[in-house]
Amino acid sequence: MKHCCDKMEDEIVRVCDQHDRRWDCPDALIHYIPKFNEYGVIIHDGGQSVMGITFCPWCGSRLPESMRDRWFSELEALGFDDPSEEDIPEQYTDDRWHSQPKHG
Ligand SMILES: [Zn+2]
Ligand SMILES: [Zn+2]
Numbered sequence: 001m002k003h004c005c006d007k008m009e010d011e012i013v014r015v016c017d018q019h020d021r022r023w024d025c026p027d028a029l030i031h032y033i034p035k036f037n038e039y040g041v042i043i044h045d046g047g048q049s050v051m052g053i054t055f056c057p058w059c060g061s062r063l064p065e066s067m068r069d070r071w072f073s074e075l076e077a078l079g080f081d082d083p084s085e086e087d088i089p090e091q092y093t094d095d096r097w098h099s100q101p102k103h104g
Helices: 006-013 068-077
Strands: 030-033 038-043 049-052
Touching: 006 030
Parallel strands: none
Antiparallel strands: 030 038, 038 049
């Protein structure tokens, strides 16, 4: 299992057949950003707001630390100053860069 508990796992993989975007679905609670390993509560204010959380609302486990800072510093080390605008290596677009053991 990738996440702390079944509830979290279900919530993150759940796709609503009535709403294409999670923000449009009042039932959607948690947004997970694989590339940052970051969890947040979806704020249904008409935008795409997410409030970061530290603990799982269901099982109370401490959630893994956000990799956002490391994502930026690793890409900067590779020469990307503005990774959100640049064509970054594919593994940095999802969780591959931090979930796979490094080779060499
Ligand atoms: Zn949990
Ligand atoms: Zn829905």
